[in-house]
Amino acid sequence: MQRPEQRDEVEMLALMLLIRRFEERASQQYQAQKIGGFCHLYIGQEAVVTGAVAAVRDDDYIITAYRDHAHALARGTSADACMAELFGKETGCSRGLGGSMHFFDKKNHMYGGHAIVGAHVPLAAGMAFASKYRGEDRVTLCFFGDGAINQGAFHEALNLIALYKLPVVLICENNLFAMGTSVKRSTSLKQIVDRAEGYDIPGEIVDGMNFREVRDKLAEIVDSIRKDPHPAFVEIRTYRYRGHSMSDPASYRTKEELEKYRLDDPITRLRAQLTREGKLTNERFDQIDKKAKETALAAVKFAEKSPEPPLGKLYDYTYADGTEP
C-alpha cells in the first residue's frame, strides 16, 4: 500500500491538471450535446480531492456527492472510463447507467457519486461501520458540499458516526454556494465547522486552494483515526469557477469575487511552490499540461467510438440475480 509521503508532488500537480483539462473537455462536449442530463464541474476545487487522496491509502474508502468526476480521476479511474460514462457508453465507469452524478469504481475504492444531497453521509457511516466491525484500520473519506449540512440525513449520520465512534473524515467542500444560495443565506452558523461541535466531533478549517495544507492536515487526522477509530470534520474552503451545473450562468456572484479566487488558483499555487523549490521547471510543467490535455482529448475520442450499452441488457442490472418482477 502506497504511503502518503511517497506520493510525488509533481505527480499530484499532474493529477490536478488532468482534472482541470478533463472538466474543460467535458464542458465543451456538453455544449456540443454529446453529454446529457446534468453536469457539475470541479474546476477551482482540484486541490481538495487531490490533497485528500495524497493523505490516504489506496484501500481507504472514498464517497462523495454529485460533483464527482474529480474524485474518480483522483482515485485512479481512467479518463477514458470517466468520459465514456458522461457519454453514456458501455465502457464508462458505471457502464453508462449512472451518468455524470453517479460515478462508481469498486476496484479503486470509489463508492460514488450520489446525487441526493446529504443522502450519502449515512452510507459513509455504514462503510466505516463495516471497517470497524471487521477490525480493519481503513478510513472512510466522505465528501459533501456546503449545501448538505442542513439536510436531515447529514445530521442523523453525524450523530450515529459520533455515537458509534466510526472512522470517518467528514469533508465539507465549502465552495460558498449551494447551487445559487450562498452559505450566508442557507446556514444559521457563522462557520460551517461549528456543525461538528454539536456532535462532539473535532473540526478544523482548511484552505482548500492550498494542496499541501489539505494533504498535511488530512494525513495528520487520518493517522490519528487509524490508531484509534473516531470521526473528524474538516471544512475545506474552496471555490468553483464555473456555475453550479452547465446550465447555470452564476449570476448570483460578482466577477470581482470570481477573479479574487482565480488569482489564488490551486494549480498556480502548487506550481509556484514547486518552481521556487527547484522541483519543477517551466518546460516540465508545459509537458505535464500538454499530456493532461492529450489525455482528456483522447478520452473524448475513446468515448465517441465506444459502444452504447446494449438494449438487450436493460433488465440485467436491476436485480443481482436477474429476478424478473
Add this chain to the structure above:
Amino acid sequence: MREITYRQALNEALAEELERDPNVFLMGEEVAEYHGAYKVSQGLLERFGPKRIIDTPISENGFAGLGVGAAMVGLRPIIEFMTFSFSFVAFDQVVNNAPNMFTMSGGQFNIPITFRGPNGPAHQLGATHSHATEPLYANVPGLKICTPATPRDAKGLLKTAVRDNNPVLVLEAELLYSSKGIVEPLGEELLIPLGQAEVKREGSDVSIICYSQTVPLALAAAVQLEEENISSEIVDLRSIKPLDEKAIFDSVAKTHRVVIVEQDRPFCGVGAEVCYRIQKDIFDELDAPIIRVSQEDVPTAYNERLEKAVLPSADKLIAAVKKVCYA
C-alpha cells in the same frame, strides 16, 4: 411437528442467520436491550453481543442509510423498522439508495440488505401508524417484497431474505405476532423462496387472492362460505415482488372467479396489479368481473367502529365472493 408463534418463528430465523454468517447483524430502535418493540429480537443481545445486535437512536434515515453503506462493502445488515409506517422517514434510503445502487453502478454494487418490521393496519393506532406500505415499495424496481402470514412462512421467508443479494423488505403482519402455526423442528433448514405463492386451502368455486393479514381473514371467510356451499380456494401471495403469476393463473383457470382481498388502499394497490395481469393474460378464463376488497381510500380512523368500516373484513369479503359467484 411443533407449533410456535409468528414472533418466535422470526426470532429463530434471525438467530439462525446470525449464527450462520458473521457478516449478518441486526440494527434498529430497541432491538437490543429492550428485546424489540414486539419482542422479535428477544434474547439475541445475550447470545450474539452488542457488536451484532445494535440499538440505534430514533433516526430511521440515518440507520437505514448506514445499513445500505455497510452492504456496499459486503456486510449483510438486517434493519428493523419499529413499524413500516416509520420507514417513510427513511424513504430516500429505501427507495433511492438501496435499490438504485446496483443499476447506477453498472452492476458493481449489489445491496444485500433486509429491511423488516411490522406493516399494515393494526388496532386503533390512528392514521400515522396504520400504513400498508407494500404498494408504495412495489412500485420501485430493484426491491423485493415478501408478506408472510404464518409462522412457517415468516421463518422461511426471512431466512431467504437475509441470504438474498438484493434489498428485500420483509413486511411482517403486526396483528399476527402472537398467532401460532406448525413449523419444522429446530435444526431442520427452512428456506422459502421469494416469489412463490402458496395455496392455503383448495377450492373450486372462487379464488380468493390474499396476503399477510388478509390470509387468516380469508381462511375464516372460507369456512363460512363452505356452509353456504361455496368452495373457496385461498391463494396466499406470500411475496408481492416478484409476484407469482403462475400460481394466480393456475387457480383462476380452475375456479374462473376471483376476489382479491388486500390490506392496502384501493388506488394503485396490490390488487390492481394482480387484476391487470389476470385480465391481460387469461381474460377468457373469467366468468365474472374481478372484485377487490381493500381498505377504504381514507386515512385510517382511530375510532373503533370507524376503523372497522375502513378495513377489509370477513363480512366484506363474503359479500364480494357471493357477488362474483352470483349467489
